[in-house]
Amino acid sequence: MSDPELRIGLFGRGRLAAAIVEAAQSAGTPLAWQVGRDEVPGGPADVAIDASVAGAVEAHLDWALATGTDLVIGTTGWSMPGLGARVGGRIGVLSASNFSLAVALMARLATVLGRFAALDPARDPYLFEHHHRLKADAPSGTAKTLAAALLAGCPRKTEWTLGPAEPHQLSVGVLRAGAEFGTHTVGLDAPAEVVELTHRARSRAPFAEGALGAARWLRGRKGCFTMDDLAREVLDPLFNFGGTP
Numbered sequence: 298m299s300d301p302e303l304r305i306g307l308f309g310r311g312r313l314a315a316a317i318v319e320a321a322q323s324a325g326t327p328l329a330w331q332v333g334r335d336e337v338p339g340g341p342a343d344v345a346i347d348a349s350v351a352g353a354v355e356a357h358l359d360w361a362l363a364t365g366t367d368l369v370i371g372t373t374g375w376s377m378p379g380l381g382a383r384v385g386g387r388i389g390v391l392s393a394s395n396f397s398l399a400v401a402l403m404a405r406l407a408t409v410l411g412r413f414a415a416l417d418p419a420r421d422p423y424l425f426e427h428h429h430r431l432k433a434d435a436p437s438g439t440a441k442t443l444a445a446a447l448l449a450g451c452p453r454k455t456e457w458t459l460g461p462a463e464p465h466q467l468s469v470g471v472l473r474a475g476a477e478f479g480t481h482t483v484g485l486d487a488p489a490e491v492v493e494l495t496h497r498a499r500s501r502a503p504f505a506e507g508a509l510g511a512a513r514w515l516r517g518r519k520g521c522f523t524m525d526d527l528a529r530e531v532l533d534p535l536f537n538f539g540g541t542p
């Protein structure tokens with residue numbers, strides 16, 4: 298979707314940022330500015346997108362609050378207790394470990410898979426992800442989001458762990474090799490059958506296009522949001538199977 302009126306600022310000059318620049322050019326959405334490490338935004342923007350590093354996110358939020366600029370955070374590996382109170386409805390902030398709408402769908406299906414596992418203790422849920430060897434964080438932000446979604450459906454699993462798991466833990470596997478853009482699988486191992494659901498990105502285009510979509514959606518909203526808020530309108534109707542309400 299073209300939106301020449303939307304002024305977008307971009308924190309980061311790496312792989313995701315490059316894909317966002319390309320997607321913005323294709324969409325006819327010019328960038329107001331792009332900054333890397335030790336650079337300062339050169340002017341106003343309606344929405345800034347953070348595609349940088351975990352350690353820089355807090356400073357970018359401070360900048361957004363000080364300038365009244367809405368902020369889309371795509372960077373992973375950070376945590377900020379009290380983010381909602383800090384934002385306090387002054388600007389809009391949307392954070393997303395993954396900008397793909399298909400991954401937002403997968404998160405909902407992960408909760409359903411968790412609920413299905415909860416019906417029978419012999420159904421053992423699991424999760425694994427594969428990313429390029431240069432990725433800084435592990436497990437991926439998306440893996441954490443999907444794990445939380447699966448745990449929400451399966452009360453006997455109360456946390457995730459890397460590698461071997463206690464009965465109350467969800468086992469998460471991580472692979473870092475090659476140039477893989479991002480593959481995530483949620484699965485369920487039962488005595489006589491296996492269910493798996495995999496999302497595999499073929500490029501960074503779904504992340505970049507999703508980041509621009511998130512910026513358009515966020516403009517003018519106040520408070521803290523996630524991809525689930527953005528996706529609700531599209532995804533909720535897909536879970537209506539025609540039963541009585």
Ligand SMILES: NC(=O)C1=CN([C@@H]2O[C@H](COP(=O)(O)OP(=O)(O)OC[C@H]3O[C@@H](n4cnc5c(N)ncnc54)[C@H](OP(=O)(O)O)[C@@H]3O)[C@@H](O)[C@H]2O)C=CC1
Nearest residue numbers: 309310311312313333334349353371372373394395396504
């Ligand atoms: N939400 C989503 O859909 C997706 C999220 N991601 C996440 O996005 C982040 C970036 O990934 P990727 O592009 O592959 O990583 P890169 O390492 O390729 O890029 C990070 C960039 O941020 C720069 N940087 C460092 N400090 C600052 C700063 N203070 N201000 C601005 N820029 C800074 C780095 O510069 P320098 O090299 O000088 O350090 C580098 O250019 C990761 O957290 C990744 O997990 C990635 C893909 C999709």
Ligand SMILES: O=C(O)C1=N[C@H](C(=O)O)C[C@H](O)C1
Nearest residue numbers: 373394395432437438439479
């Ligand atoms: O670093 C990446 O490349 C990616 N990071 C995000 C994550 O941590 O989940 C999203 C995507 O998987 C690619």
